[in-house]
Amino acid sequence: MTSDVNTEHTAAPQTRPESKFRSYLRLGKLDVPDYYIGILVVASAVLLPSAAVEPRTIPMLLLFLVGEVCTVVAMVALDDVTGYRDGSDIANYGPNDPLRKKLRKPLVAGTLTTQEALRFAWVTAVAGALLWAAAIAVAPHRPMWTVVLIAATYAISLQYSYGIKLSYHGFQEAFLVALGVALVFGPYGLATGHFSGFLLVQAVLFGLGPLMFGVYSNTNDVEGDRAVGRPTVAALTSARGNAIFIGALSVGEFLLGAVASVAGVAPWWFALLVLPATALRARQYYLGFVRHDIMRARRLGFTVHRVYVALLVVANLLVGVIG
Template structure:
């Protein structure tokens, strides 16, 4: 994702005249909300697999909570990405990152740069989605069979902090953007699980961290590709702050970290012993992703591979939760 600073947009106008006029408005708003990038929404399946099998705690109220939360998170993340596009358009970073020097980036994914939406329309969409998300998160809490205090605080924090990613306070412009991506994924798994079960088990905590690593591990490759635009607007991603070699080492450490987290969970008893071999294919694919990005110098292919690794990891964690429920049943 691309964010912004308080600097005004550059004088050069975006190629609005070249934008096709035949696109339906709904399709353009879907692009603004990045509805096709559904990877953050997949945490629902990890939670569902952990609670669905008898004698699991799902029940009718739990199912309602999970369904309402799923829609709420879609609206909330569409608001976040819409605000992100407004910010990136205003400071010019999106125009840089999606300009002629970056032919692999599809300009139609940035409706403001492509000229298919105005800033006013984008802000209307973002605030509408944010309001809908607030109502649905409140409804999920009201329906929840369990409401430990940490889930209530977590829901409020989720709504407030998500909207501040690159708008308002602009958290991603104050560092720790990479940590933010993991924390967001973590919250989207552990909060619905907590509302359904009233607790946060060790295995679900580990899985929530692993789930958050997925968006991080295609985000850091996006940041590597967008380093010039981010540096120009003062967005302090790791890629923008360190040298190319330092960034490669940082991503290499992250690529190993997932497997090490799984191994540590198995050793400490937070996860069953078979969780490590179950997740090993994802770890191997993560190494292949790194090879593509920094040995074959194909950052955007590595980014695309990151989506596949994350989706595969979700499938493996879902299978793991089902297996665990069956063995306990």
């Protein structure tokens, strides 16, 4: 693995003036809300029937959401610092890749320095810790497994590609799913105090969303990741092996909902309800590995994830209304 070397002198020149505020928004990837919309899944599962909702549930959900935003923003900012220092972002967003916009990487574009990025990351990390602690304090329930899950999620998120660098030791794909699961199941546990098999299925389906646009990004970034020793599945396997892996994930996503419906963990109609998202997932695979348009497939992945979230919300509302 290539050691971290500050390569600030190799950053691409800024292509147009941009305010610091806009650059910080870009650093935090605040235009990508795909982890944050998990709170809609949780809210739809716990706010019906309304007569049974405890008064502290809504303040807890709001505190958890804002803390989640701060924590994820810190995580992705630290990821950009590491990607800039080891050269992978410069390679992946460099002049030979016109599909990428350098301004989305403020360190590569030269609109922020590494010191500014690190300061921003640690301020938002502290804010995330305080807000999640407040969410736990006001929560209607505080089962130990939920508190431990939230604390572990916070600590591990900051180590994703900084510190011990989990994503540089072969855990990137597993982490992306686990983070999504925790961001759904954590606030659900605080709201209800109990475990739900159906919510676990939903949480895994939610976590698969970021993974399924992440693996297409990794497919595009394979050369840069190999150059710095970042062991994604795409970097470790052949192109055919990577295609098989992503195909297996796509099929597994469908089977999770189908098996849950057959086994009675989810309502019998759940697998039918999510069929539109399944069809879009198949379309994503076709674009990426039959048409070989990886970046278009990656963009479609955001749509698939958001459709899944909408369908999960509908499922929870139906359960809340009809039982």
